[in-house]
Amino acid sequence: xxxxxxxxxxxxxxxxxxxxxxxxxxxxxxxxxxxxxxxxxxxxxxxxxxxxxxxxxxxxxxxxxxxxxxxxxxxxxxxxxxxxxxxxxxxxxxxxxxxxxxxxxxxxxxxxxxxxxxxxxxxxxxxxxxxxxxxxxxxxxxxxxxxxxxxxxxxxxxxxxxxxxxxxxxxxxxxxxxxxxxxxxxxxxxxxxxxxxxxxxxxxxxxxxxxxxxxxxxxxxxxxxxxxxxxxxxxxxxxxxxxxxxxxxxxxxxxxxxxxxxxxxxxxxxxxxxxxxxxxxxxxxxxxxxxxxxxxxxxxxxxxxxxxxxxxxxxxxxxxxxxxxxxxxxxxxxxxxxxxxxxxxxxxxxxxxxxxxxxxxxxxxxxxxxxxxxxxxxxxxxxxxxxxxxxxxxxxxxxxxxxxxxxxxxxxxxxxxxxxxxxxxxxxxxxxxxxxxxxxxxxxxxxxxxxxxxxxxxxxxxxxxxxxxxxxxxxxxxxxxxxxxxxxxxxxxxxxxxxxxxx
Amino acid sequence: xxxxxxxxxxxxxxxxxxxxxxxxxxxxxxxxxxxxxxxxxxxxxxxxxxxxxxxxxxxxxxxxxxxxxxxxxxxxxxxxxxxxxxxxxxxxxxxxxxxxxxxxxxxxxxxxxxxxxxxxxxxxxxxxxxxxxxxxxxxxxxxxxxxxxxxxxxxxxxxxxxxxxxxxxxxxxxxxxxxxxxxxxxxxxxxxxxxxxxxxxxxxxxxxxxxxxxxxxxxxxxxxxxxxxxxxxxxxxxxxxxxxxxxxxxxxxxxxxxxxxxxxxxxxxxxxxxxxxxxxxxxxxxxxxxxxxxxxxxxxxxxxxxxxxxxxxxxxxxxxxxxxxxxxxxxxxxxxxxxxxxxxxxxxxxxxxxxxxxxxxxxxxxxxxxxxxxxxxxxxxxxxxxxxxxxxxxxxxxxxxxxxxxxxxxxxxxxxxxxxxxxxxxxxxxxxxxxxxxxxxxxxxxxxxxxxxxxxxxxx
Numbered sequence: 015x016x017x018x019x020x021x022x023x024x025x026x027x028x029x030x031x032x033x034x035x036x037x038x039x040x041x042x043x044x045x046x047x048x049x050x051x052x053x054x055x056x057x058x059x060x061x062x063x064x065x066x067x068x069x070x071x072x073x074x075x076x077x078x079x080x081x082x083x084x085x086x087x088x089x090x091x092x093x094x095x096x097x098x099x100x101x102x103x104x105x106x107x108x109x110x111x112x113x114x115x116x117x118x119x120x121x122x123x124x125x126x127x128x129x130x131x132x133x134x135x136x137x138x139x140x141x142x143x144x145x146x147x148x149x150x151x152x153x154x155x156x157x158x159x160x161x162x163x164x165x166x167x168x169x170x171x172x173x174x175x176x177x178x179x180x181x182x183x184x185x186x187x188x189x190x191x192x193x194x195x196x197x198x199x200x201x202x203x204x205x206x207x208x209x210x211x212x213x214x215x216x217x218x219x220x221x222x223x224x225x226x227x228x229x230x231x232x233x234x235x236x237x238x239x240x241x242x243x244x245x246x247x248x249x250x251x252x253x254x255x256x257x258x259x260x261x262x263x264x265x266x267x268x269x270x271x272x273x274x275x276x277x278x279x280x281x282x283x284x285x286x287x288x289x290x291x292x293x294x295x296x297x298x299x300x301x302x303x304x305x306x307x308x309x310x311x312x313x314x315x316x317x318x319x320x321x322x323x324x325x326x327x328x329x330x331x332x333x334x335x336x337x338x339x340x341x342x343x344x345x346x347x348x349x350x351x352x353x354x355x356x357x358x359x360x361x362x363x364x365x366x367x368x369x370x371x372x373x374x375x376x377x378x379x380x381x382x383x384x385x386x387x388x389x390x391x392x393x394x395x396x397x398x399x400x401x402x403x404x405x406x407x408x409x410x411x412x413x414x415x416x417x418x419x420x421x422x423x424x425x426x427x428x429x430x431x432x433x434x435x436x437x438x439x440x441x442x443x444x445x446x447x448x449x450x451x452x453x454x455x456x457x458x459x460x461x462x463x464x465x466x467x468x469x470x471x472x473x474x475x476x477x478x479x480x481x482x483x484x485x486x487x488x489x490x491x492x493x494x495x496x497x498x499x500x501x502x503x504x505x506x507x508x509x510x511x512x513x514x515x516x517x
Numbered sequence: 518x519x520x521x522x523x524x525x526x527x528x529x530x531x532x533x534x535x536x537x538x539x540x541x542x543x544x545x546x547x548x549x550x551x552x553x554x555x556x557x558x559x560x561x562x563x564x565x566x567x568x569x570x571x572x573x574x575x576x577x578x579x580x581x582x583x584x585x586x587x588x589x590x591x592x593x594x595x596x597x598x599x600x601x602x603x604x605x606x607x608x609x610x611x612x613x614x615x616x617x618x619x620x621x622x623x624x625x626x627x628x629x630x631x632x633x634x635x636x637x638x639x640x641x642x643x644x645x646x647x648x649x650x651x652x653x654x655x656x657x658x659x660x661x662x663x664x665x666x667x668x669x670x671x672x673x674x675x676x677x678x679x680x681x682x683x684x685x686x687x688x689x690x691x692x693x694x695x696x697x698x699x700x701x702x703x704x705x706x707x708x709x710x711x712x713x714x715x716x717x718x719x720x721x722x723x724x725x726x727x728x729x730x731x732x733x734x735x736x737x738x739x740x741x742x743x744x745x746x747x748x749x750x751x752x753x754x755x756x757x758x759x760x761x762x763x764x765x766x767x768x769x770x771x772x773x774x775x776x777x778x779x780x781x782x783x784x785x786x787x788x789x790x791x792x793x794x795x796x797x798x799x800x801x802x803x804x805x806x807x808x809x810x811x812x813x814x815x816x817x818x819x820x821x822x823x824x825x826x827x828x829x830x831x832x833x834x835x836x837x838x839x840x841x842x843x844x845x846x847x848x849x850x851x852x853x854x855x856x857x858x859x860x861x862x863x864x865x866x867x868x869x870x871x872x873x874x875x876x877x878x879x880x881x882x883x884x885x886x887x888x889x890x891x892x893x894x895x896x897x898x899x900x901x902x903x904x905x906x907x908x909x910x911x912x913x914x915x916x917x918x919x920x921x922x923x924x925x926x927x928x929x930x931x932x933x934x935x936x937x938x939x940x941x942x943x944x945x946x947x948x949x950x951x952x953x954x955x956x957x958x959x960x961x962x963x964x965x966x967x968x969x970x971x972x973x974x975x976x977x
Contacts, residue, residue: 039589079593080593081593114582149638150639150640273940273941274940279630303940304653335653362634363633367630367631368629369631374649375650375651384966437584449558459558
């Protein structure tokens with residue numbers, strides 16, 4: 015069988031290795047040198063990675079630079095310092111820094127792998143531990159069962175594209191990757207972070223959403239790659255921002271805080287943010303919940319029609335959370351005229367949300383996708399709507415699993431921020447905001463990252479992810495990622511191992 | 518005139534040293550360049566007061582795990598680790614994170630709000646195996662967060678007659694049993710506390726009075742004078758095998774509780790006869806078949822079944838169910854006989870976080886009684902050193918006003934979180950949440966459907 019060459023082959027950006035000294039701090043292993051060391055210098059002459067070093071003319075060897083150490087697996091090598099040390103004064107163990115990074119959902123391995131992909135664009139092997147978390151359920155307990163005999167497709171010929179408009183009418187938009195960037199508002203993240211995301215989106219011919227904080231001027235040149243979000247507070251929404259976009263997103267709810275409305279705590283509402291949102295600086299901004307104009311599916315249709323009146327060409331996306339009746343909401347959205355339904359699961363990211371809401375309200379996305387997928391099939395409208403999932407999609411394999419459960423594609427958020435150097439410390443919400451300069455509006459902190467640097471890192475991450483999908487699809491004998499949709503039978507579920515919940 | 522229920526909250530500083538979640542170690546090769554001081558936005562790294570040429574020891578409790586200082590230290594001299602003391606806090610469902618959350622709620626009275634998504638396990642046993650539902654469009658008020666002051670959290674304690682009878686002149690002839698309305702579905706329980714000094718008890722009772730709720734107190738440990746002063750909020754608990762004829766209670770005491778022994782049926786009869794104007798509650802351990810015992814209580818006109826679970830939230834018998842299953846069984850049994858409102862079910866034990874309150878209520882409790890979390894609010898570390906007088910937080914010496922303020926902060930923060938959950942569901946009052954199993958999403962149900970779909974192998 016011959017395959018048509020990928021029609022988007024020329025779209026994909028080149029990888030550029032993008033080293034970041036700032037993200038090289040993490041020493042996965044710690045190398046300890048006991049007092050018994052006689053500074054003989056053998057380790058320095060053996061270690062090819064440069065862990066051990068002595069300054070010319072000094073009698074003592076320097077403390078080990080363990081960020082360069084490859085760990086105990088080095089013992090197979092003739093140059094393994096621990097085995098060769100004549101005074102047995104060296105030891106290697108997992109470092110405390112490494113152990114204090116991450117959490118069950120975003121493990122150390124996952125954060126470091128994401129950083130590495132963002133830096134080098136090298137895909138992660140499909141069996142690498144960085145592909146799955148340790149939360150003991152959902153995506154983390156689903157594994158693809160790969161066939162022993164692998165069909166030989168050239169990964170280069172495999173398409174990973176997603177259609178955003180599956181209805182009969184309107185502009186047909188197909189994006190070459192099964193994802194677009196989710197809504198993160200100006201105010202919750204810095205304008206540099208927004209720019210980095212949209213520059214990368216432009217290169218990939220996909221989209222990012224404005225979130226509920228308006229449309230900063232710097233983003234106008236990228237208007238064809240921006241989704242204008244209309245959320246309950248209507249912050250920064252104007253006729254011109256609706257007219258500017260090819261896709262309009264209605265945010266009914268957000269997975270991390272379903273039913274609560276947006277939060278922007280006062281500290282982060284700087285004068286720039288406030289101007290964009292037409293609010294008073296340094297006051298906390300809470301979006302109401304829900305849209306006060308929408309109390310039924312009929313109201314919902316009026317709401318969508320209103321947006322279409324302002325911008326008749328736009329595609330309409332509806333972002334909803336995952337309550338028990340999520341399938342009814344999705345079907346209602348379809349009949350109201352939506353092109354895209356975005357299910358946002360409970361374990362998704364946020365710039366600020368009450369802790370009680372993140373864990374306890376609405377179901378995780380893993381349960382919602384198949385529920386809605388099956389229901390849409392039963393209604394006979396599955397192929398007329400694009401179902402995208404978000405809220406806890408962390409890695410390329412999570413994307414593939416979401417698609418295998420029944421989604422057409424996904425919406426990304428946190429994984430992009432991790433690519434930009436987020437350590438998941440969870441301090442986005444108040445004070446000066448993100449100490450790493452990503453989710454902040456502090457004029458000093460936001461200078462820690464530039465948009466060009468960030469865009470390149472996102473590029474690299476997408477390149478690596480796409481290579482992972484192609485490898486997976488080639489192994490499964492598929493030539494288009496849409497063939498994977500709804501193929502939960504290709505996965506094995508190990509069941510949940512229930513342990514006490516602690517984050 | 519309409520008066521809004523408001524819990525006064527204020528910052529209440531801790532008495533014991535703080536337990537840092539992360540600790541930063543500065544190695545000997547630090548050259549005191551001060552780069553960490555510039556890097557840290559939380560003020561962990563500062564120069565020494567005594568000798569400004571040197572860096573002081575890191576202020577670990579301010580550290581928020583951002584790794585900025587570690588990344589920027591030119592010497593690689595800094596190491597972060599998870600706090601050793603923090604990791605040893607608590608046991609079982611009382612995890613270090615939950616204990617620290619209660620501490621911060623007790624200190625600030627605020628709802629914990631953080632950035633970034635959920636960070637814990639996918640699901641867990643007990644209450645971690647359920648999610649509360651939300652409603653995409655139906656709202657209790659038309660104004661989201663600004664309408665929450667109109668959501669009612671009050672519940673009725675006592676027996677509600679199933680119907681009223683009237684005579685020919687239209688006057689009510691039903692003998693109305695005593696019924697008390699408390700503005701929050703939470704009561705304070707001093708009975709289960711491993712330690713409770715006089716000043717602590719006074720603090721808890723003061724908090725109960727200001728919160729307009731109840732505190733369950735041992736009858737022999739509360740003085741006549743206290744009962745006279747705080748009687749409306751104190752519920753004296755009478756141990757089983759007490760000579761009931763010797764029990765004397767002032768008029769202002771509205772509710773009295775009997776610890777169930779083998780003779781609870783007779784004791785209850787005697788007590789109800791002796792104090793016809795008071796609500797009589799029975800405290801009973803949750804064991805296998807508790808739903809049948811509660812049904813028996815209903816038949817004997819017991820007003821309140823105060824069901825006690827273990828600190829882990831489980832029944833105390835050998836083959837134990839979790840409270841979420843046990844409470845559902847009780848609720849179902851009472852609904853089956855069509856008499857759910859004729860008895861109040863109060864659940865105690867295993868309430869370690871704010872979300873456990875709405876979850877207990879969804880499973881069928883009318884209200885809950887909080888006990889261990891109150892001790893934790895006083896900086897207890899759940900280290901079980903209570904008897905050896907080596908309490909690291911020295912809780913027994915806590916002054917009563919401090920105790921009352923910390924308790925009000927925790928209850929206030931928990932109520933606000935209850936409002937968040939009710940708001941998300943679109944409910945106007947907590948009474949409607951009771952026993953609404955359909956308002957929750959149970960892990961077991963979802964899991965059964967989820968695990969079967971791969972076998973069916975549905976294609977798209």
